[in-house]
Amino acid sequence: MKKPLLILDNIRTGYNSDPVLRDVSLEVYPLDFIGVIGPNGGGKTTLIKAILGLLPLFSGHIHFPSGRPKTGYLPQASQIDRSFPITVKEVISSGLETSDKFLPFLSSAKKEKVRKMMDETGLGSLSSRPIGELSGGQLQKTFLCRALIDEPDLLILDEPNTHVDKHFEQELHEWLKELNKNMTILLVSHDIGTISPMVKTIACVNRTLHYHPSNQLSEEVLKVYNCPVDLIAHGPVPHRVLKSHDHE
Amino acid sequence: MTMSELLTILDYQFFRHALAAALLTSVLAAMVGTYIVSRKIVFIGGGITHASFGGIGLAYYMGLNPIMGAAVFGIMTALGIEWISGKGNIREDSAIAILWSLGMALGIIFVFMTPGYAPNLMSFLFGSILSVGKTDLYTLAGFSLLTLFIFTVFFRPILYTAFDPEFAKIKGIPVGTYRYMMSVIMALAIVLSIRTVGIILVLSIFTIPQITAMLFTRNFALIIPLAALWGITGSVAGLFAAYYMNIPSGASIIFFLTIQLMVVKLIVTLQRQVQRRSG
Numbered sequence: 437m438k439k440p441l442l443i444l445d446n447i448r449t450g451y452n453s454d455p456v457l458r459d460v461s462l463e464v465y466p467l468d469f470i471g472v473i474g475p476n477g478g479g480k481t482t483l484i485k486a487i488l489g490l491l492p493l494f495s496g497h498i499h500f501p502s503g504r505p506k507t508g509y510l511p512q513a514s515q516i517d518r519s520f521p522i523t524v525k526e527v528i529s530s531g532l533e534t535s536d537k538f539l540p541f542l543s544s545a546k547k548e549k550v551r552k553m554m555d556e557t558g559l560g561s562l563s564s565r566p567i568g569e570l571s572g573g574q575l576q577k578t579f580l581c582r583a584l585i586d587e588p589d590l591l592i593l594d595e596p597n598t599h600v601d602k603h604f605e606q607e608l609h610e611w612l613k614e615l616n617k618n619m620t621i622l623l624v625s626h627d628i629g630t631i632s633p634m635v636k637t638i639a640c641v642n643r644t645l646h647y648h649p650s651n652q653l654s655e656e657v658l659k660v661y662n663c664p665v666d667l668i669a670h671g672p673v674p675h676r677v678l679k680s681h682d683h684e
Numbered sequence: 685m686t687m688s689e690l691l692t693i694l695d696y697q698f699f700r701h702a703l704a705a706a707l708l709t710s711v712l713a714a715m716v717g718t719y720i721v722s723r724k725i726v727f728i729g730g731g732i733t734h735a736s737f738g739g740i741g742l743a744y745y746m747g748l749n750p751i752m753g754a755a756v757f758g759i760m761t762a763l764g765i766e767w768i769s770g771k772g773n774i775r776e777d778s779a780i781a782i783l784w785s786l787g788m789a790l791g792i793i794f795v796f797m798t799p800g801y802a803p804n805l806m807s808f809l810f811g812s813i814l815s816v817g818k819t820d821l822y823t824l825a826g827f828s829l830l831t832l833f834i835f836t837v838f839f840r841p842i843l844y845t846a847f848d849p850e851f852a853k854i855k856g857i858p859v860g861t862y863r864y865m866m867s868v869i870m871a872l873a874i875v876l877s878i879r880t881v882g883i884i885l886v887l888s889i890f891t892i893p894q895i896t897a898m899l900f901t902r903n904f905a906l907i908i909p910l911a912a913l914w915g916i917t918g919s920v921a922g923l924f925a926a927y928y929m930n931i932p933s934g935a936s937i938i939f940f941l942t943i944q945l946m947v948v949k950l951i952v953t954l955q956r957q958v959q960r961r962s963g
Binding site: 485488489490507509511515516517520521522523526527529530531533534535536538540542564566568569582 | 718722723724836837838839840841843844846847848850851852853854855856857858898901902903904907
C-alpha cells in the first residue's frame with residue numbers, strides 16, 4: 437500500500453472564528469485525481485485553502501507523511517484582480533519563487549524555463565501582455581502555467597472552467613489527464629457534469645466532506661448523502677452503489 | 685515674457701530648492717504611488733496622510749520637529765491598517781475612517797492648546813515648497829534613493845505580494861514582512877511629500893501621474909518611470925505658474941497635474957479613434 441500524500445484528520449476550519457467546515461477527514465494518495473464538488477458556499481474553496489496552509493485549523497490535523505509536497509495552485513478566477521498592471525511573463529515567473537536564497541534578478545535558467553513553457557502552451561506571443569487584455573481562456577492558461585512551472589507534486593485547481601470556451605475546456609481536459617500521470621490533482625468544481633469524466637474519485641463538500649471512491653454518482657446517492665449538486669449527464673446516468681460514509 | 689526672463693527666477697536659491705523638491709517628490713511618489721494605485725489602496729493613503737496631522741499637532745505642542753511627529757503618526761497608522769486588514773474581522777474601511785478623523789481631531793486639539801500663533805500650520809495643510817531648506821532636500825533625496833534601491837532589489841516580491849498575496853505565501857515569500865515594509869515606506873513617502881504639496885493635496889501626486897502613465901502602459905515596471913516623467917512635467921509647470929501668477933504652489937502643482945492628465949487623455953483617445961478608422 438502506498439503512503440498517503442496528505443491526510444486530513446477530522447479538521448474544522450473557516451474564516452475568523454466561524455467554522456465553515458466540520459469533521460472533515462480525507463486521505464489523498466499519490467497520483468489521485470479527486471474532483472471536489474458541492475454547492476456554492478459549501479466550503480470547497482475553504483477546504484483547499486486549509487490544505488494550502490492559508491487558513492487556521494480550529495481543530496484536527498493535516499499530515500503530510502512524506503513532507504509537504506511541492507504544490508501548484510490555480511485560484512478561482514474571481515479572486516484575481518484583472519486590472520492589476522502585471523504581465524503574462526511576470527505572472528508565470530512568480531510560480532518559480534522559493535523561500536530559499538533570494539536573488540534580485542531571475543536566473544537565466546529560470547527565464548529560459550518560463551520562455552519554454554510559454555512557447556509550449558501558445559502564450560509566447562502574449563508574453564508582455566498585461567493580464568487585463570487576455571481572453572478568459574488565455575487568462576486561465578496563464579495561471580495554470582504559474583501553477584505548473586515549478587513542477588509540483590500536488591496540483592490544486594479551483595474552478596478552472598470559469599469564463600472559458602468549450603475548446604479550452606477540451607484542451608484542459610487532455611492536459612490534466614496527461615499531467616495526472618506524474619502528479620496528484622485536486623479539482624474543485626460546482627459542476628459535476630464537466631468534471632466527472634476527468635476525475636478518478638469524488639469528494640462531495642457541503643459543510644463536511646463525503647468521499648466517493650469512484651467518479652460515478654447517481655442521483656439517489658447525491659440525495660442520500662445530502663450533496664445538492666446539479667447532476668448533468670449526457671445519455672443514461674451510470675448507476676452504481678457506493679459504500680457508505682464513515683461519518684454521519 | 686521671453687525664455688531668459690522666465691529663467692531668471694533660477695537665480696534665486698529658494699526656487700532652485702523648490703525645483704529640486706518637485707523633482708525628488710515626483711520620483712519618490714512615482715514608485716510608491718504605482719504600488720498604491722495598483723493595489724487600489726488610495727483610501728489607505730488618505731488615512732495615513734490625515735492621521736499624520738495628529739503627529740504634527742503633538743510635535744508643535746511639545747516643541748519638536750513637526751515632520752518627525754507626522755512620521756511617527758503616519759507609520760503607526762500604516763502599520764495599524766495593515767494589521768487590521770490581515771485580521772479580517774474588522775471592517776478595514778471603517779477603521780481607516782476612524783484613524784483619519786481621529787488624527788485630524790488630535791492635530792486641531794494640540795495646535796489649539798499650543799500657546800501663541802501657529803504660523804506654519806497652513807504650510808502643512810497646503811504645502812510650502814518655496815520654503816524647502818537644504819535639510820529637507822537631503823532627507824527627501826536620501827529616502828528617495830533608499831526607496832529606489834528597495835524597489836530595484838526586491839521588485840519581484842513587492843510586485844507578487846501586492847498582486848496575489850495568497851499565492852506569494854504558498855511560494856514561501858514572507859508576505860507579512862513585505863507588506864509591513866511597504867506600509868512604512870508608504871507612510872514615510874507621504875509624510876516627506878507633505879512639505880511639497882501639503883496634507884490636503886498630497887495624495888494627488890501619488891495618483892494623478894500614475895493614472896496618466898497607465899494611459900500608455902499596464903506594465904508595473906514601466907508605469908514607474910513614466911509616472912515620474914509626468915510628475916516632473918506637471919509639478920515643474922505648476923511651480924513656474926505659481927511664482928509668476930502669484931498663486932499657492934501646492935494647489936498650482938495639482939492643477940497642472942490634472943490639466944496634463946486631461947490633455948493627454950484627450951490626445952490618446954483621439955489618436956486611438958484615428959487609428960481605428962484608418963485600420
